[in-house]
Amino acid sequence: MPKKCEHLNKEIFNCLMKSINTILLDCDGVLYRGNCMVPGVDAVLNKLKSMGKRLFYVTNNSSKTRIQFSKKLASFGFPVCENNVISSSYSTAMYLRSKLNLNKDHVFCIGSDNLVTELKQACLKVVTPEIPEGVGGVEKALNYKLHPDVACVLIANDENLTYLKVAEGMRYLLSKDHECIFVATNSDSSYPVGVDILLPGAGSCVKMLETAVGRNVDVTCGKPNVTMLKAVQDEFEIESDKTLMVGDRLDTDIEFASHCSLRSLLVLTGCANSGDVTRIQNGDVPDTSVPNYYTESLADLAKYLV
Amino acid sequence: MPKKCEHLNKEIFNCLMKSINTILLDCDGVLYRGNCMVPGVDAVLNKLKSMGKRLFYVTNNSSKTRIQFSKKLASFGFPVCENNVISSSYSTAMYLRSKLNLNKDHVFCIGSDNLVTELKQACLKVVTPEIPEGVGGVEKALNYKLHPDVACVLIANDENLTYLKVAEGMRYLLSKDHECIFVATNSDSSYPVGVDILLPGAGSCVKMLETAVGRNVDVTCGKPNVTMLKAVQDEFEIESDKTLMVGDRLDTDIEFASHCSLRSLLVLTGCANSGDVTRIQNGDVPDTSVPNYYTESLADLAKYLV
Structure with a gap:
């Protein structure tokens, strides 16, 4: 029986928040596209941070240093410092x-x-x-x-x-x-x-x-390979069973979560769209590409964070 | 039963000469290596030409024009003009x-x-x-x-x-x-x-x-693809059943001959060596990589051309 994914709702979210302390965030397609922030994401990230969740920004892009990345992220108003950036570099x-x-x-x-x-x-x-x-x-x-x-x-x-x-x-x-x-x-x-x-x-x-x-x-070393996490897991004390990965690509972000035994949340503000959700629910993608949950935008979390 | 290849000898050669009018010659590894001619090849080519066989020089190298190629070949004393060069270009x-x-x-x-x-x-x-x-x-x-x-x-x-x-x-x-x-x-x-x-x-x-x-x-368009021959076959009136391909690489020259239904002669002055002949005779290579005949060097033909 193929794995299914659930649409995020308040009950699932509350349950999730109790069991995780860390959120790994893919950047492009989740937090912004090019130079445009996905609307509302800044408020969500700041709220999660204020609730004590640790946020890491996880990117395959090797063309910027971590400092440059953190500056870009900070420019959108996200809570970030250099040490929260995990790039493939x-x-x-x-x-x-x-x-x-x-x-x-x-x-x-x-x-x-x-x-x-x-x-x-x-x-x-x-x-x-x-x-x-x-x-x-x-x-x-x-x-x-x-x-x-x-x-x-x-x-x-x-x-x-x-x-x-x-x-x-x-x-x-x-x-x-x-x-x-x-x-x-x-x-x-x-x-x-x-x-x-x-x-x-x-x-x-x-x-x-x-x-x-x-x-x-x-x-x-980049997503979806476990090396991406293993190389930094000890340094950041990331516990797989207490970590959620948020991403917009099935073949990198969601596979990565599967390979690393993380729970995963798919958002539809980047590569994946509602057609992909249909494919997932019809069992047309490999199990390792099936997220645990999906929601239209990371900004949707604001509804549950009040 | 895997295809075998025969070591060239006078009887086979005489038979072959009666049934072919055209010889396609791979260049590097068959006629020369870098800037050094395989010793004795010039005499063999000139003899074949004088016997009325048509010679074509067939190369995957696209970095020289046909004129430049023919000049290089002529510098070794081979019988060549621009029109005898079939390059991948x-x-x-x-x-x-x-x-x-x-x-x-x-x-x-x-x-x-x-x-x-x-x-x-x-x-x-x-x-x-x-x-x-x-x-x-x-x-x-x-x-x-x-x-x-x-x-x-x-x-x-x-x-x-x-x-x-x-x-x-x-x-x-x-x-x-x-x-x-x-x-x-x-x-x-x-x-x-x-x-x-x-x-x-x-x-x-x-x-x-x-x-x-x-x-x-x-x-x-290059060897081992049939396009290499098909694109020029009409122009040069090359009849597959009257053509021999001579080459030093199983995966390009010999495959090419197989794909184009040409007979093939492997020489061991380039990529392939006696170990490859053993692999061929042991049935360890695909049938399409098995030449009809092999000989150590194209210069060996001098023995049968007297």
């Missing part, structure tokens, strides 16, 4: 801290400058691709001297990705002198900007390098 | 000529300048990505005005590939105003340069764009 940094020899191992990082900043703040040693002036310069890739202490190739979304960067990553992964772990921040194939434009996401960059080397990444 | 151009409205349809092409030249020589209208100075410039991707007559997105190996080019290709493929066919020159995931360095191949670039748009290419 941060979970990746924490994961790599646990896997690498911090005195020696270097990370070859294909990704944004802000990802590099996040890694360095976590005391990781980072090597970045040699970007030639302009594009091209395959001879440079051939003459590029590999850093002897690179023990990880990390790839993320990189709006400055070039063929040459992929060629450099490939050399580390195929080099007999380097036993590199191969890590991705996240696997989102695309992401929306503006009204209706999609840009390539980390998953697209990852696939290019995976195809080139004929090997899949060993670990992906 | 050329087969792609011929394929697109048969599919597009030549008066109107434009091809958005991500690939080398030489690929663009090949397309234009075939009277195709080509739009190339707007390359910003240096890398980056996502705003440019957002503001980029789509060409209204683009009806095909073509992707090939591109040593100048950038994130922005992929973003532009993505916009055409996802645009509601464009019904684009989505085509790749070839799907080789990597290619060797120098002694032991691999660079990303067309297949890696293709995968990035395919992942970004969540859709696979409609057609791949």
